[in-house]
Amino acid sequence: MARKDRRPVWLLAAALLGTVAMISAQSQQPNLGYDDTPFQPDGKWRVHDVRRPAPQSVTPGLFVSAPPPKDAVILLGDGADLSGWQTDAGAPAPWPMAAGVLQTGKGIIRTKAEFSDIQLHVEFATPSTVVGSSQDRGNSGVFLSGVFEIQVLDSFENPTYADGQASAMYGQYPPLVNASRRPGEWQSYDIAFTAPRFNSAGELSSPAVVTAFHNGVLVHHARSFWGGTAHRRILPYKPDMARGPIRLQDHGNPVRYRNIWLRSLISDK
Numbered sequence: 001m002a003r004k005d006r007r008p009v010w011l012l013a014a015a016l017l018g019t020v021a022m023i024s025a026q027s028q029q030p031n032l033g034y035d036d037t038p039f040q041p042d043g044k045w046r047v048h049d050v051r052r053p054a055p056q057s058v059t060p061g062l063f064v065s066a067p068p069p070k071d072a073v074i075l076l077g078d079g080a081d082l083s084g085w086q087t088d089a090g091a092p093a094p095w096p097m098a099a100g101v102l103q104t105g106k107g108i109i110r111t112k113a114e115f116s117d118i119q120l121h122v123e124f125a126t127p128s129t130v131v132g133s134s135q136d137r138g139n140s141g142v143f144l145s146g147v148f149e150i151q152v153l154d155s156f157e158n159p160t161y162a163d164g165q166a167s168a169m170y171g172q173y174p175p176l177v178n179a180s181r182r183p184g185e186w187q188s189y190d191i192a193f194t195a196p197r198f199n200s201a202g203e204l205s206s207p208a209v210v211t212a213f214h215n216g217v218l219v220h221h222a223r224s225f226w227g228g229t230a231h232r233r234i235l236p237y238k239p240d241m242a243r244g245p246i247r248l249q250d251h252g253n254p255v256r257y258r259n260i261w262l263r264s265l266i267s268d269k
Helices: 009-027
Strands: 073-076 085-087 101-103 109-111 118-125 140-144 148-152 187-194 204-206 209-214 217-224 228-230 233-235 256-264
Touching: 118 140, 140 187, 148 187, 148 209, 148 228
Parallel strands: none
Antiparallel strands: 073 256, 085 109, 101 256, 118 187, 118 256, 140 148, 187 209, 209 217, 228 233
C-alpha cells in the first residue's frame, strides 16, 4: 500500500506549480540538439547530436572583401542583377536586392547555371539586432551542387547543436573552430568543392569533398560529405548530385548576401 503524502495542501500546490514552471522553462530552451535522430555512418554521433561538443571559438583577423579574379563567374556583386537566379520551380528570384546586397526572402533561390567542381566565395551578414536563439537566429545556408549545405547562422555566443552552427557541413560535421564575427558584421566563406563521382552503373565512386575557410580560418580540410543535406537525417548519394546549382536557403530568418563569385575548376571544363 502506497504511503500517503502528508505534506500540507499549500506545499503540495507550490511543488506542483514549481514542476509546471520547470517544464515550461525547459520547453522554451533553445534547440541544442536531438537524442532520437539516426546515427551518422561512423556510429559515433547522431545527426544534430545534443551531446556533441561545440567547437572552440576563435577571433578571426580583420575582414577584407575579396574581389573576384578575372576568370570568375559573378553570381552577386555591384552592377549585377538577379537574372542568373531563380526559384526551384523556375520562377524569377523573389528576394529583394539593392546596391549589390541581397536580402533573404520567401523560398529558396538557386542559380540557373549548374556546376560540379568549384571554388566559391560568399559574403554574408546576420542582423545587428539579435532576435531569437539557436537555429532561429540569422539562419540560412549555401548549398553546393544543390544538395550539400554549408550552414549560415549567427553563431556568435549563440549555442546550438554542433553540426548546425555557422560553417558546419550541416548535419554531418561541425567546423574545426567557431570563427564567427559579431552580429551585423560582414563575414566570408571561401570554399573548394569537389563534386561526387559515379560509375556507369550509377554507383558512387568518390564522395563530395570540401575544404572551407570561415573569415579566413580553416574550418574543414578535405572532408567528405556522407550524403546530401537534410534536417535530422542524411540523404543517400544519387547520380544527379554530380552536378547542380548553388542554392541559398530561406529559413525565415533575415540574412544579407553580397559579393558571391565562383570559379569552375579544371575538372569541370
